[in-house]
Amino acid sequence: MLPFAVEEFLRYEAPLQLLARTAARDGEVGGVPIAKGARLLVGWAAANRDPAVFPDPAAIDADRPGNRHLAFGVGLHRCLGSNVACSTIRITLEEVLRRLPDFQLVGEVERYPDAALIYSPLALPATFTPGSPG
Numbered sequence: 672m673l674p675f676a677v678e679e680f681l682r683y684e685a686p687l688q689l690l691a692r693t694a695a696r697d698g699e700v701g702g703v704p705i706a707k708g709a710r711l712l713v714g715w716a717a718a719n720r721d722p723a724v725f726p727d728p729a730a731i732d733a734d735r736p737g738n739r740h741l742a743f744g745v746g747l748h749r750c751l752g753s754n755v756a757c758s759t760i761r762i763t764l765e766e767v768l769r770r771l772p773d774f775q776l777v778g779e780v781e782r783y784p785d786a787a788l789i790y791s792p793l794a795l796p797a798t799f800t801p802g803s804p805g
């Protein structure tokens with residue numbers, strides 16, 4: 672189930688929360704007028720918690736059908752490296768589970784206090800039995 676879990680983790684905690692854009696023409700989003708040329712910082716990742724698209728969005732569900740999250744953006748500039756990124760995360764998790772099968776979280780996740788664009792833990796307290804090399 673790891674490939675599906677990776678997609679769900681990316682939906683739940685998108686590493687990139689905001690994207691910058693320049694409006695190519697006058698428009699409106701959610702009733703807010705946007706002038707051509709305006710510089711926008713879009714809280715893109717909020718869409719990953721949209722209950723109209725993701726039922727029970729605050730729950731992690733590795734079996735979520737058709738998980739069309741926006742962690743890699745969408746459209747013309749969608750992340751070119753998304754397949755590399757997903758493979759890297761999956762292999763990392765496989766290795767952690769193989770080497771540290773009994774790990775347990777023993778505290779709260781500490782976050783960067785001043786994180787803006789990039790969303791990432793600073794510390795994740797855990798205990799585990801050290802694995803054998805290789």
Ligand code: HEM
Nearest residue numbers: 686687690742743744745747748749750751752753755756
């Ligand atoms: C978990 C890891 C990653 C996340 C969350 C991520 C996220 C994103 C997002 C949200 C965008 C869209 C930016 C926008 O629309 O303005 C993007 C663009 C891009 N990403 Fe990633 N990315 C990741 C890993 C990677 C990797 C590993 C590579 C290269 C091997 C990569 C290469 C790119 C490139 C080249 C673009 C620009 C595409 C364009 O502008 O047409 N990314 N990424």
